[in-house]
Amino acid sequence: MAKLKLTYFDIDGGRAEPARIAFSIGGIKFEDNRFGFDKFSAVKPTTPLGQVPTLTIDDRQITQCNAINRFAAKLAGLYPASDVNSLVCDEVMDIVEECTHKLVATFGLEGEALQVARTKLAEGAFTNALKLLNKRIVEQGGLYICENRLTIADLKVFVWVHALNSGILDHIPTDLVDLVAPQVHEHYQRVAESPGVIEYYAKR
Ligand SMILES: N[C@@H](CCC(=O)N[C@@H](CS)C(=O)NCC(=O)O)C(=O)O
Secondary structure, three states, X not given: OOOEEEEEEOOOOOOOHHHHXXXXXXXXXXXXXXXXXXXXXXXXXXXXOOOOOEEEXXXXXXXXHHHHHHHHHHHHXXXXXXXXXXXXXXXXXXXXXXXXXXXXXXXXXXXXXXXHHHHHHHHXXXXXXXXXXXXXXXXXXXXXXXXXXXXXXXXXXXXXXXXXXXXXXXXXXXXXXXXXXXXXXXHHHHHHOOHHHHXXXXXX
């Protein structure tokens, strides 16, 4: 097996977190190469696009979190088998990624500008995305995004919803998910209580 190194900020969340959890669930050995925000200026030029996460496979440094997530999921047995289920899994991961991109665009704003931008997100793009995720969960029987089992799509949603619920994002109401997408709220708790996720955080 190739040597794997996942490079990302030293936070329990963000764009590398689903792959970290997936590797852990699958028992896939990897180097969890974390660094502090203050070290990013040094790390940035060592990456192909000046961005993290990257996954280094032997000597090849790969970018794009959802590509990395899919790779980790395939190794860990957390990627759907059928074409249609993989389509839904990919759709959901890209929905969350698009919301992450919109959220990151508000970092650096302050005061009223931040409040206006975040409220617009909460009431607009995030609510729309959460309602669609809710629909996907209901369509699949109410428990998971696809295949009635935990896949990488569930981990991607879990990490995002954790951030939304946490209160660390000013002007994003911590009850937004519960109010607009109750099945997503329950899904968050289900994933948090799944053995692989509990084991991962217990080891951290
Ligand atoms: N499309 C990329 C986006 C990666 C990205 O923007 N990562 C952030 C950190 S979460 C970053 O490195 N930002 C620094 C920059 O773009 O200058 C992906 O999916 O991985």
